[in-house]
């Protein structure tokens with residue numbers, strides 16, 4: 489990430505909030521949800537765009553992806569609020585992969601964890617992990633993993649010992665060294681704490697917050 493971290497969170501509210509992207513990935517069937525630009529025009533790496541097309545079957549971005557991806561790529565914090573099923577998962581995963589693969593010196597497992605995604609449910613954790621595995625097919629040096637309650641602790645320990653560049657977990661602990669934090673379903677995670685801040689979201693909407701802990705470029709420089 490070449491830009492300096494800015495302190496303000498950029499709020500992205502999908503104007504077409506009621507329409508869902510759920511489907512087989514064929515853009516033409518979902519007019520109003522998709523925009524006419526391409527993933528590469530948003531600034532994403534060509535290989536990543538290929539993966540989105542070939543592995544996921546996505547020919548172009550949804551509206552929320554087109555609105556959020558350039559903001560996240562620019563290094564700003566973002567709070568994205570849109571109807572469920574509008575494609576928010578790719579809106580935060582694609583920029584993370586873009587940044588992690590963009591360093592001249594490939595990151596290694598021993599460099600530690602760079603990004604953490606906090607999700608409110610086990611099922612979602614597994615879904616996000618599955619998407620990451622597909623998107624990372626041609627970026628084999630970026631290793632995804634997950635930690636969640638009810639799993640074998642020894643397996644989790646073994647995964648952590650080997651090193652995870654990108655991992656998801658259900659709870660917030662052990663965050664040292666992480667540069668990007670994504671909270672999915674912020675209102676459910678924040679419930680009982682400062683949940684009121686997100687009280688304006690209706691039940692048909694969900695949101696994620698993505699924060700840059702420090703500029704990833706600065707971190708990468710240390711490893712050169």
Ligand SMILES: Nc1ncnc2c1ncn2[C@@H]1O[C@H](COP(=O)(O)OP(=O)(O)OP(=O)(O)O)[C@@H](O)[C@H]1O
Nearest residue numbers: 509510513546548549550572573574575576577694
């Ligand atoms: N660019 C795209 N082109 C075609 N289909 C897409 C695109 N982006 C996402 N989808 C599909 O849309 C569906 C919903 O995406 P996703 O789960 O990311 O939405 P979401 O906004 O994160 O939903 P939720 O708020 O429920 O977590 C999925 O089936 C996904 O494969």
